[in-house]
Amino acid sequence: MGKISPVAAKYIVHATIDIDGVVDRPDVIGAIFGQTEGLLGSDLELRELQRSGRIGRIEVTTDTKLGKTHGSIDIPSSLDKAETSIIAAALEIIQRIGPCTAKIQTQNIEDVRVSKRTFVIERAKELLKDLISHSMPDSQELADEVAYSIRVMEIQEYGKERLPAGPAIDESEEIIVVEGRADVLNLLKHGFKNVIAMNGTSMPETIVNLCKKKVVTVFVDGDRGGNLIVKELTSLADVDYVTRAPDGKEVEEITKKEIHKALRSRISGEQAKLEFAREAEQPERKQPFFKPATRLISRPQQFISKRTFLPEEQKQKFKGMLEDLIGTRGAQVLDQNLTLLGKVPISELATTLNSLNNTAYAVIFDGIVDRDLAKAAETANVKFLVGMDSKLRPNDSRVQVLTVKEL
Numbered sequence: 001m002g003k004i005s006p007v008a009a010k011y012i013v014h015a016t017i018d019i020d021g022v023v024d025r026p027d028v029i030g031a032i033f034g035q036t037e038g039l040l041g042s043d044l045e046l047r048e049l050q051r052s053g054r055i056g057r058i059e060v061t062t063d064t065k066l067g068k069t070h071g072s073i074d075i076p077s078s079l080d081k082a083e084t085s086i087i088a089a090a091l092e093i094i095q096r097i098g099p100c101t102a103k104i105q106t107q108n109i110e111d112v113r114v115s116k117r118t119f120v121i122e123r124a125k126e127l128l129k130d131l132i133s134h135s136m137p138d139s140q141e142l143a144d145e146v147a148y149s150i151r152v153m154e155i156q157e158y159g160k161e162r163l164p165a166g167p168a169i170d171e172s173e174e175i176i177v178v179e180g181r182a183d184v185l186n187l188l189k190h191g192f193k194n195v196i197a198m199n200g201t202s203m204p205e206t207i208v209n210l211c212k213k214k215v216v217t218v219f220v221d222g223d224r225g226g227n228l229i230v231k232e233l234t235s236l237a238d239v240d241y242v243t244r245a246p247d248g249k250e251v252e253e254i255t256k257k258e259i260h261k262a263l264r265s266r267i268s269g270e271q272a273k274l275e276f277a278r279e280a281e282q283p284e285r286k287q288p289f290f291k292p293a294t295r296l297i298s299r300p301q302q303f304i305s306k307r308t309f310l311p312e313e314q315k316q317k318f319k320g321m322l323e324d325l326i327g328t329r330g331a332q333v334l335d336q337n338l339t340l341l342g343k344v345p346i347s348e349l350a351t352t353l354n355s356l357n358n359t360a361y362a363v364i365f366d367g368i369v370d371r372d373l374a375k376a377a378e379t380a381n382v383k384f385l386v387g388m389d390s391k392l393r394p395n396d397s398r399v400q401v402l403t404v405k406e407l
Helices: 025-036 046-051 081-093 112-135 139-154 181-189 205-213 224-236 256-264 269-281 312-324 346-354 371-379
Strands: 011-019 059-065 068-077 100-111 156-158 163-165 174-178 195-197 215-220 241-244 330-334 340-345 362-365 384-386 400-402
Touching: 011 081, 025 046, 025 059, 025 068, 025 081, 068 081, 081 100, 100 112, 163 181, 174 181, 174 205, 181 195, 195 205, 215 224, 215 256, 224 241, 224 269, 241 256, 241 269, 312 362, 312 384, 330 346, 340 346, 346 362, 346 371, 371 384
Parallel strands: 174 195, 174 215, 215 241, 362 384, 384 400
Antiparallel strands: 011 068, 011 100, 059 068, 156 163, 163 195, 330 340, 330 362
């Protein structure tokens, strides 16, 4: 008996069957062929339609429970809509299968082409999305890719240490010395081609020689490691200027605006040496703070403060709270009894102190004590500011400042 391929079917007739008794699948198929024989004329004889491939394999599934049989019938068809509908209606004339009463109900006629069309549309959407996201980058992506390629091509290896550098080291009167290759890439991205990297923490001989011939600006990360590099460079070579990235940021990640701002606020190498000398004289300071040269002209008022005695138990509590805050960029505010008044982000600390009506006794926070925060603490009559580090000299504020090193 011929079979029609499911791929060639245009329609599928879906019907349900309910039988008052127990019958097998061959009984149902036999009833379909037998009881429709001669009913629809020779052109719609099911056996002939199946032989010619216009009706596909009749699929019957049955399930017997409590002496009754229930199931479904699926008939693929490549006939037209009208002929398929006639076949579907003819199924409902079957009222007995074997010795049992039966009822067949046609549920629907599925247009296979609609299902295929829906699949094609959904798949096409997925393919188009993939094409746009991977194969067709927008103009900005193209520009960024080309710009990155150009920056990589512009990097050269300079000197016997093969240091990463921009293409304009020899022709420029001024050069910028940074820490690593990624810093060079970022500055090249923003148009600075007179950049060279140390490629490590030790002083390359090439950099020492350049410091003798060029006007050199050392540009380091805004962390303690950057300060150590500046200290070494200024002690071993003739450095003209020094600048840093914003606190907590690296040169490789800062924006063009931040780069220009840092370069505008650079200080002389001699001033940097003075800062390190003051650090040596004042061991409370863990990290030098580079200020623009204009600040040397006018210094803020200094306070002669008497340091409050800090009991060991209180000191250990401050230390433990500070350790718990590491990496959170948060702050904790305590009252006179060392009871926690609240926890806030550092960005909201000054505002919070102003709203506490002089009830704050100590502030412990994951950050660096600066002049603005000290001023807010003075206004709120805070006694202790406990931070990771400090930019203040010992007598710059009435508030007693404690850092990790002191704790």
